[in-house]
Amino acid sequence: MxxxxxxxxxxxxxxxxxxxxxxxxxxxxxxxxxxxxxxxxxxxxxEATAQGIDAVVGAKGSPLQLILSSVYHMDVPTGNISVQEARQIQAHPLVASSIPLALGDSYRGFRIVGTTSQYPQHYDAALAAGAWWDATYEVTVGHRVAREHNLSVGDSVITAHGLTGGHLHEDRPLSVVGIMEETGTVVDRLLLTSVETVWAVHGQYEEDGHEDHDHEDHGDEEGNDEGEHAHSEQGDAHAHDDDDAAASGEAGGRAPASGGPATPPGQQGAPGPGGMRLPGSPGGGTAVGALATDREYTALLIGYSSPIAAATFPRFVNRETDMMAASPAFETARMFELLGVxxxxxxxxxxxxxxxxxxxxxxxxxxxxxxxxxxxxxxxxxxxxxxxxxxxxxxxxxxxxxxxxxxxxxxxxxxxxxxxxxxxxxxxxxxxxxxxxxxxxxxxxxxxxxxxxxxxxxxxxxxxxxxxxxxxxx
Amino acid sequence: MITLSNIVHRYDDEVVLDIPAFTAAPGSHGLVLGRSGSGKTTLLHLLAGVLRPTRGQVTVAGEDLGALSGDALDRFRGRHIGLVFQQMHLLKTLTVTQNLLMAPYMAGLPHDRERARAVLTSLDLADKADAYPAALSTGQRQRVAIARAVMNRPEVLLADEPTSSLDDVRSVQVLDLLTEQANACEATLLIATHDRRVKDRFPNRLDLDEADARVAEMSW
Structure with missing residues (x-):
């Protein structure tokens, strides 16, 4: 006992x-x-995902939305900023590092991020196979994306317009040149490519005559499903259309790939500074002139050069430019306050x-x-x-x-x-x-x-x- | 061996027990007789260290109970005194063997299954070792209670009204078993009872109803 x-x-x-x-x-x-x-x-x-990102600069809107979309890739972007404006930010003395991001497309629910090699470096992402993207239409795929869709080097992926699956860019497949190792960060569920690829995937519609493909049809959806049109925030008319928006027919749009000649990537190429149509030409009565998706970023991830910047830099951006600066630390803290209840x-x-x-x-x-x-x-x-x-x-x-x-x-x-x-x-x-x-x-x-x-x-x-x-x- | 000297016990100023001197020799057997309310149970409780007397000294197995602190008294009781109650209270969530083993466990003695088996066999309960109390007859339960009281080979075995609810035949059997088990442990046996039927079986009697118990010295 x-x-x-x-x-x-x-x-x-x-x-x-x-x-x-x-x-x-x-x-x-x-x-x-x-x-x-x-x-x-x-x-x-x-916190780990936002590590080292002191601020995010993007189009004006909700700061939380900007952080969620650009840092965590969870929400839809607030809009786009022009490359010229971005340069101004990048040249700012308080900015030590800046990583450009161009968003807008997805592959089966996983986002395509047009960026530079700084981005995977920031998350210490290493290659499990293949290489980093180099030429236009090349993509390096995150670990989870590759695992879930059984992707390997040499495969090609058809991306969809928008973040939640719009119509497919079937005539512009991206070729997988590398697979990343698991990092435990947001990178695992992204497909990384060059900014130019993102521009090219969209820009090419102008030349193929499919530019109007979905904006009329989907125009009324934009309110509900903004993710599709991150890069057309400013107006109904899509940036692609600036020179012939008036000609927008209804019909052709639905099946853009069917007839579109698949121009080889090399030919389409990375749009050089002068290679693409410039937004300058005042196009058919559409909104602001800055609608050139092909020369736009969605956001810049900023690292400060000095702690003082935390106090002055966001104020500068918010007052002096048409853009907005948001702090991931501040916004996530705010989000936790909301969730906290x-x-x-x-x-x-x-x-x-x-x-x-x-x-x-x-x-x-x-x-x-x-x-x-x-x-x-x-x-x-x-x-x-x-x-x-x-x-x-x-x-x-x-x-x-x-x-x-x-x-x-x-x-x-x-x-x-x-x-x-x-x-x-x-x-x-x-x-x-x-x-x-x-x-x-x-x-x-x-x-x-x-x-x-x-x-x-x-x-x-x-x-x-x-x-x-x-x-x-x- | 039991010695009482100058014992007075009161409940609310009423003297319920007054024993100037009493001695029971080691291994002797005897009865404590008296009507209900005569102080039999109080006397047993004093001897078991369950109660402390208002005045006087209780010595059991050579130990002055008054000198023992609470925990030491509990332990002494567990090791040296066996108690059998009228209600033969067994722990109903435990089997017969477990009930028996509670005695050495609570007294801080080794866990002696052999002893438990031997005691059960001597009381003709070997086949009930793993039964629960609810599955036993009254007579069997009484025997288990006796078995548990003698588990630790006590020097003093105290029984409170063990026969009151039994018929004549059973009463005799229980008294025989108590005597037998007390002899087996060489224990001093004291049975408190108001049952005059059993009176003649024991030559040694302390009768609390008789006036002389209060004044005379007594020993057996």
């Missing part, structure tokens, strides 16, 4: 009551575990469950002590001291607590694991169940406290059992 077996024998006597208390405690703990795992990993992931509500729910379980265990033990007074007295006659009985009752409370804790942790990690494999967004942030959030350690303490607190009064009762009175009572 020992105290644990003795205690278990009493627990076995009321299995349903015990199960109820354990499950309630476990659910409370599981809720908090999921929240802790999710929020800590989300925060780590967001939801987290707190869920967390409160978890704590209420734990509180209810504490009360349940307390009531179970309290009633048990009434039933067991004579048993306790008999144990005393067999030589048990008051402190042994106290330990017996505390042990029972702790037994519930430990069972609830173990089950709760298991459930919490299991739920996180399920979330990680079933929810796309959870995959985007590399959510994993095989992690231990620092604050989870507190849960261990909390659960043990639940056991101790709920058993405290019953234990005192056991300690105070009046031996002679109890024995004489019957």
């Amino acid at each position: 020992n105290l644990i077996r003795l205690t278990l024998s009493y627990v076995r006597q009321r299995p349903l009551q015990a199960a109820l208390n354990v499950v309630m405690l476990a659910l409370g703990i599981a809720t908090i575990v999921v929240l802790l795992l999710f929020s800590s990993q989300a925060r780590d992931n967001l 939801g987290f707190e509500v869920l967390q409160a729910f978890g704590f209420i469950l734990i509180l209810a379980a504490t009360l349940g265990i307390f009531i179970a033990l309290y009633n048990a002590m009434q039933d067991r007074q004579y048993d306790l007295a008999v144990m005393r006659t067999l030589g048990a001291s008051r402190s042994t009985l106290t330990r017996h009752v505390l042990l029972e409370g702790l037994l519930f607590a430990v069972a609830g804790l173990v089950l709760g942790l298991a459930l919490g990690h299991l739920a996180t694991g399920l979330l990680a494999v079933t929810v796309d967004q959870a995959q985007d942030m590399n959510l994993t169940a095989w992690a231990w959030a620092p604050r989870q350690t507190w849960l261990v303490g909390l659960a043990l406290a639940v056991g101790a607190v709920s058993a405290l009064l019953p234990a005192v009762q056991a300690y105070r059992t009046d031996l002679a009175f109890t024995l004489a009572r019957e």
